[in-house]
Amino acid sequence: MYKYDQIDQTLVNERVIQFQDQVERRIQGSLPEEEFRPLRLQNGLYHQRHAYMLRVAIPYGLLSSEQLRTLAQIADKYDRGYGHFTTRQNIQFNWIKLEESPAILADLAKVQMHAIQTSGNCIRNITSDAFAGVAADEYVDPRPICELLRQWSTLHPEFAFLPRKFKFAITGAKEDRTILLCHDVGIALKKNTQGNLVADIYAGGGMGRTPILGSLIKESLPWNVLPSYLTALLRVYNRFGRRDNIYKARIKILVKALGPEEFARQVEGEWATIKDGDDNFQQSEWDRVANHFTKPAYKSTQSISTTDLIDSAPQHEQAAFARWLERNVKPHQVPGYASVIFSLKPHGSVAPGDATTEQMLAIADLADQYSFGELRITHEQNLVLADVEQAKLLELWHKAKAQNVVLPNIGLLTDIIACPGGDFCSLANAKSLPIAKAIQERFDDLDYLHDLGEISLNISGCINSCGHHHVGNIGVLGVDKDGEEWYQITLGGEQGNHASIGKVIGPSFGAEQIPDVMADIIDTYVKHRTADEPFIETYRRVGVTPFKEAAYLNRSKEGSSAGVSA
Amino acid sequence: MSQNKSVLFYPKGGKPSIIANEWLVWNGDESELSKLDQKQKVLVPFSWWLANGQAHGQADTKNPDSELAKRIAAKSIGVWFAADDDILKHAEVIKAGKSIWSLVAADFPIFRDGRSFSTAALLRERFAWTGEIRAIGDVLIDQLILGARSGFDSFALRADQNTDVALKQFDLFTVTTQNSWRDRRSQLGGLQVGSYE
Numbered sequence: 001m002y003k004y005d006q007i008d009q010t011l012v013n014e015r016v017i018q019f020q021d022q023v024e025r026r027i028q029g030s031l032p033e034e035e036f037r038p039l040r041l042q043n044g045l046y047h048q049r050h051a052y053m054l055r056v057a058i059p060y061g062l063l064s065s066e067q068l069r070t071l072a073q074i075a076d077k078y079d080r081g082y083g084h085f086t087t088r089q090n091i092q093f094n095w096i097k098l099e100e101s102p103a104i105l106a107d108l109a110k111v112q113m114h115a116i117q118t119s120g121n122c123i124r125n126i127t128s129d130a131f132a133g134v135a136a137d138e139y140v141d142p143r144p145i146c147e148l149l150r151q152w153s154t155l156h157p158e159f160a161f162l163p164r165k166f167k168f169a170i171t172g173a174k175e176d177r178t179i180l181l182c183h184d185v186g187i188a189l190k191k192n193t194q195g196n197l198v199a200d201i202y203a204g205g206g207m208g209r210t211p212i213l214g215s216l217i218k219e220s221l222p223w224n225v226l227p228s229y230l231t232a233l234l235r236v237y238n239r240f241g242r243r244d245n246i247y248k249a250r251i252k253i254l255v256k257a258l259g260p261e262e263f264a265r266q267v268e269g270e271w272a273t274i275k276d277g278d279d280n281f282q283q284s285e286w287d288r289v290a291n292h293f294t295k296p297a298y299k300s301t302q303s304i305s306t307t308d309l310i311d312s313a314p315q316h317e318q319a320a321f322a323r324w325l326e327r328n329v330k331p332h333q334v335p336g337y338a339s340v341i342f343s344l345k346p347h348g349s350v351a352p353g354d355a356t357t358e359q360m361l362a363i364a365d366l367a368d369q370y371s372f373g374e375l376r377i378t379h380e381q382n383l384v385l386a387d388v389e390q391a392k393l394l395e396l397w398h399k400a401k402a403q404n405v406v407l408p409n410i411g412l413l414t415d416i417i418a419c420p421g422g423d424f425c426s427l428a429n430a431k432s433l434p435i436a437k438a439i440q441e442r443f444d445d446l447d448y449l450h451d452l453g454e455i456s457l458n459i460s461g462c463i464n465s466c467g468h469h470h471v472g473n474i475g476v477l478g479v480d481k482d483g484e485e486w487y488q489i490t491l492g493g494e495q496g497n498h499a500s501i502g503k504v505i506g507p508s509f510g511a512e513q514i515p516d517v518m519a520d521i522i523d524t525y526v527k528h529r530t531a532d533e534p535f536i537e538t539y540r541r542v543g544v545t546p547f548k549e550a551a552y553l554n555r556s557k558e559g560s561s562a563g564v565s566a
Numbered sequence: 567m568s569q570n571k572s573v574l575f576y577p578k579g580g581k582p583s584i585i586a587n588e589w590l591v592w593n594g595d596e597s598e599l600s601k602l603d604q605k606q607k608v609l610v611p612f613s614w615w616l617a618n619g620q621a622h623g624q625a626d627t628k629n630p631d632s633e634l635a636k637r638i639a640a641k642s643i644g645v646w647f648a649a650d651d652d653i654l655k656h657a658e659v660i661k662a663g664k665s666i667w668s669l670v671a672a673d674f675p676i677f678r679d680g681r682s683f684s685t686a687a688l689l690r691e692r693f694a695w696t697g698e699i700r701a702i703g704d705v706l707i708d709q710l711i712l713g714a715r716s717g718f719d720s721f722a723l724r725a726d727q728n729t730d731v732a733l734k735q736f737d738l739f740t741v742t743t744q745n746s747w748r749d750r751r752s753q754l755g756g757l758q759v760g761s762y763e
Contacts, residue, residue, distance in 0.1 A: 007752045010741045018738045021731075022708065030728060038678050039708055121678070151743040151753070157715035158687050158746075161680025227744070238684045239652070273692060278754070279745050285753055 001062050001374055002147045002292040004112040011154065012109040015116055019043050020102035027099060042122055042160065044090075044115030045101055048426050052096040054104060055118040060128035060146040060170070061089035061377040065364040068375060070111045072360035078104055083360070085344060085353040087417060087468055088167070089127045089377045090118050094424050122160050123153040123234075126168045129177045130378040133293060134339055134386045136331040140172035140189040140197060144290040145223060148281055152227050159234045163241035164249035166234070167206075174497075179379065179471060181205045181213040181499045184251045185233065189223070197223040203233065203263065204255025207465035211501045212252045215260035217267065224286070227279040232271035236263070296372040296387055301336030304390040313394055320408075323450060324397055327408040338390050340371075342383040342405035345415050347440040349404075351433045352418045353381030362403045370396050379468075380417050382410065413455045413522070414440045417468055421461030421478060422485070428461030430478025430485035435459055435514055442515040443522075452522065455535040456495070471495045473536045474521065475502045476514065487514055491521070491547055492539050505548045513555065520550040567591070567598050573700065574721040574732055576714055578748055582736050584729050587722065589669055591646060591702055604636055609646045609671050609702075616659060619645075644669035646702055649681040653688060660693055670695070672718070674703035686717030690747045710735045715746035 004012075022039050025031035031039075040046075044055035056071070063071075071091055075083045078100050079093040086092055096104070108114055118125050126146050133141045149168065153159075159166070169178040172189040180186035186202035198220040205214025221229055242248045255263045306325060313321040330339040342363065345352050355363070363383060367375045370392055371385035378384060383405070388396060400406045409415045416439065419425065421432030436459055443449060458472030462479075469475030475490035486508035493502030509517055524547050529538045539547065569590040576582035589607045592599060594614050602608060610619065619634065637643040644667040647653060653660060663670075670689065672682035682701065689695040700720040701713045707727050714736060723732055741752040750756060 007741045007743065011739070011743060014739050014741070021738075025731070030731075035677065035706060035708075121680075151751075154743050155739075156744055157712040158683045159680070160712050161678050161683070235684050235687070239681055243679060243681075277745075278750065282754070288753075 001064060002143070002289065005288075008151070009109075009112070012112070012114045012116070015043075015114060015155070016102060016105045016109050019105060023098060023102055038120055038161070040098075040101075042117055042120035043101075043105070044118035045096070045098070046119060046426075048094065048424050049422075050424070051094065052098050052101065053424065054093045054096045054101060054115060055086070055090045056093070056108060056113060056115045057118050057125040058089050058091060058113075058377050059150050060126055060132065060143060061130050061379075062132075062143070063375045063377060064111075065367040065373040065375065067111045067113055068360050068364040068367070070107060070113070072357045072364070074104055074107060075360065076357040081358075082350075082354050082356045084351065084420060085355065085377050085381045085383070087353075087379050087381060087419070087466055088125060089130075089379060090125055091377075092420070094420070116154055119165070120160075121162045121164050122166065123156060123162075124165055124167045126150055126153070126170060127178055127183075127379060128170045129173055130376040130384050131177060131330065131339055131386065132172065132376075133295075134332050134334075134337075135173050135175075135177075136333055137174040138172055138333065139174065140191060141293055142170045142172035142187075142189050143293045144286060145172075145187070145189060145197075145199075145226070146170050147289050147292070148285065149226065149230075152230075158231075159238060162234070162238055163243050164246070164251075166237070166251065176496050176499070177378075179468065179495045179499065182207050182211070182468070182471060182495075183214060185230070186214050187226070192220055199223060199226060201229070201233075203267075204252045204260065206250050206252040207468060207470045208250065209247050209463045210250075210252065210256075211465070211470040212256060213499055213501065214252075215255065217255075217260055217264035224281040224283075225275060227281060228274045228277055229267070229271050231274060231279060233267045235270055236266045240266075295334075296374075298334045298337060298387070299389065301389065301391070303335040309390060309393060321394065321397060323408040323446065324406055325393070327410045327412065327450075328406065329393065332387070334387075336390050338388055338393060340385045340388050340393070340396060340400075341378065341410045342385070342400060342403075343407045343409055343415065344382050344405065345409055345440070346404050346407055347409075347414055347444050348437045351420065351423075352416050352436055355383070359403050359405065363400075363405070366396065366399060366403075380410075380415060382415070408446065409449060411454045411456070412449045413443050413452055413457055414449060416440065416457050416459060417472065418459040419461050419464075419466035421459070421467075425461060425466075427464055428478060429463075429480035430461050430487065431511075432459040432461040432467060432476075432478060435476060435478075435487065435511060438511075438515045439518055442519065452526070453532070453534050455522075455525075456493075457518075458493070468495075469493070470501045471499060472502060473539070474518070479508055481508075485511055487511060489517065489521075489551065491544060492536070494536050503544060505544060505551060507552075509555075517551050517555070520553070521547050524550040567593065567595070570722040570725070572729075574710070574723055574729065575698075575719070576710075576721070576736060577719050582733050584733070589644065589671075589700075591671070591722075600633070604633070604640060605642060607642045607644070607669070608637070609644045609669065609700075612645045612647045612651050612653075612656075615645045615663075616656065619643075638666055641668045643667065644671065646671035646673055646700075647682070647685050648673050649675050649679050649685075651685070653685055654692070657693070660689075664693070664695065664697075667697075669698050669700060671700040671702045671722075674701060674705055674709070677704045677706045677709055680712075683712060683716040686713065687747065690717040707732045707735060711739065715742070715748050717747040
């Protein structure tokens with residue numbers, strides 16, 4: 001993975017000093033909270049219900065074991081012994097003291113990490129495919145571009161106070177694992193017919209109050225001109241994005257108002273004047289960065305069939321191991337290797353995406369022993385060891401069991417994606433974590449879960465949509481009505497190449513009703529599905545009506561007065 | 567009408583310092599302008615210039631005694647751009663203004679409105695503006711680095727800002743990872759593209 005050079009290291013060190021000075025001015029009183037707020041947000045520091053929360057970037061989801069140990073130590077030293085992996089490849093610490101935040105940043109800088117631009121109205125941490133560089137369906141390894149653009153966007157002076165936050169996602173695979181179309185800018189990398197690296201640019205996607213899928217505005221852009229093209233794009237947004245209404249300030253609203261063609265035309269006009277400038281990447285820069293993403297020292301070995309793998313386990317463990325292989329182990333580019341997903345979604349015991357100091361330390365050791373000392377963070381809030389020898393899968397499974405991260409529920413109903421919600425977040429209208437817990441407890445039967453197959457369930461505590469509920473096959477959104485917490489259900493969302501936005505089924509429900517409503521929705525699916533048909537396909541085939549009828553049948557509609565109707 | 571006593575001046579390739587300010591920012595209230603001394607340097611709203619300055623500018627040969635013509639002759643006039651002025655729509659006016667205005671400014675209606683960073687960048691990149699560009703309005707210490715790199719070289723700081731802290735801002739970063747008006751990215755060798763003109 002990428003290692004900082006002197007320039008990167010100097011920059012994060014100096015950023016720590018800058019932030020330390022800002023915090024000192026805040027504490028000593030010359031910097032009022034109203035003016036400090038955007039400054040701390042641009043360094044990932046939120047003020048939440050109980051304390052400050054610090055969001056640390058894990059750029060494009062890639063993490064070394066050494067970095068994970070530092071995160072574990074920060075959780076132990078400055079927090080309550082755990083961290084929360086987010087839906088955008090960040091980690092959050094929920095119990096931070098303002099005066100200690102510069103010291104945490106200094107600790108992070110020592111392992112080449114930072115919290116720069118993890119919040120605020122600027123270019124946020126760039127996310128990518130958690131299986132970048134190893135996925136069997138990859139066209140291009142997106143990581144060199146991710147890193148080049150990380151550097152380019154870091155402390156960009158012109159775009160530090162945009163109308164609103166700005167999120168990039170970058171993919172290079174056949175199957176999109178980044179929710180590309182729900183980003184302000186999505187960059188899909190590929191090779192053109194001449195074998196050159198080019199990018200398709202999508203703009204104007206987003207979730208939040210107005211979920212919109214991004215539109216293709218530029219095809220086959222040569223990789224090296226990304227800085228000038230993105231400057232043009234961001235400049236058009238910076239100048240003309242709305243600033244009168246925070247809910248209409250994202251680029252999606254501008255793109256929608258102008259129309260994608262007109263937006264693309266304006267970007268093109270701006271770009272024409274700067275496209276040949278020396279903002280553009282040079283081959284030497286590519287070489288320097290890409291050199292860090294060469295393949296690790298894989299052994300030359302044979303693929304092992306799933307049957308042989310299962311047979312290698314003791315008889316009494318075979319069923320459980322087979323299930324883990326099926327759900328939590330993914331194919332790899334290199335014969336004899338696989339990628340392993342550790343589930344941070346144990347049923348009903350911790351919040352989705354949480355990991356304790358002890359778990360982080362142990363997982364760092366496992367990464368060293370089994371995966372070249374590297375890990376990935378998925379936007380589904382799980383951890384990945386990307387380069388595991390198939391022959392060692394059984395051994396790894398045994399060891400990882402002790403950390404409670406081998407539940408074979410990846411991609412299943414209980415692999416719930418959830419924001420921290422009203423328990424922590426001051427933006428939230430409602431709690432998400434107790435809803436996730438109640439659903440996991442209700443659907444605790446692994447046989448049943450496996451029989452149900454792939455279903456994505458996403459929970460957001462408010463319309464900011466950090467739980468990405470719009471793209472969940474089943475989405476749950478917390479809403480506030482007269483100070484009470486209600487939950488609205490959407491169905492039919494999907495991420496990936498067939499990304500779609502879910503539709504609200506009707507009036508919202510009380511928290512206590514949600515597990516029963518889920519059961520009714522799931523029963524409806526089971527009743528209507530054919531053979532191996534996944535939930536989303538059944539939903540698309542039969543439509544919302546049977547699901548809606550089941551959800552509202554014999555159910556008092558207190559929620560209907562809660563006013564959040566379709 | 568407002569006038570800072572001093573401004574932070576940070577020429578490209580030079581050192582930042584606090585200097586006396588000679589320029590008054592006029593908000594467009596006609597009753598005030600006529601009362602001003604002809605020698606008083608004044609920044610007028612770009613929108614006002616569009617409505618009045620152009621015509622006067624053309625007329626000044628016919629009527630060299632007009633108030634505006636005198637100001638233009640005395641080099642005591644410049645314009646300030648509001649955050650929502652679309653400067654690219656008025657490229658010809660700005661090109662013509664290069665020989666008339668000895669100072670231009672861009673306004674920050676509130677510190678967290680970043681439009682004027684793009685205005686400054688466009689003035690440098692597109693219009694090759696080599697004269698001074700001043701940040702006015704809600705200009706705070708923590709915008710200085712951003713402004714200085716986007717294209718500004720002087721800052722009318724809000725009155726409550728500590729100028730000692732402000733002057734230190736420019737020493738905070740010795741590296742940069744993207745090009746700006748002031749410097750190339752450190753990966754390509756870094757600082758100092760040309761000197762201040």
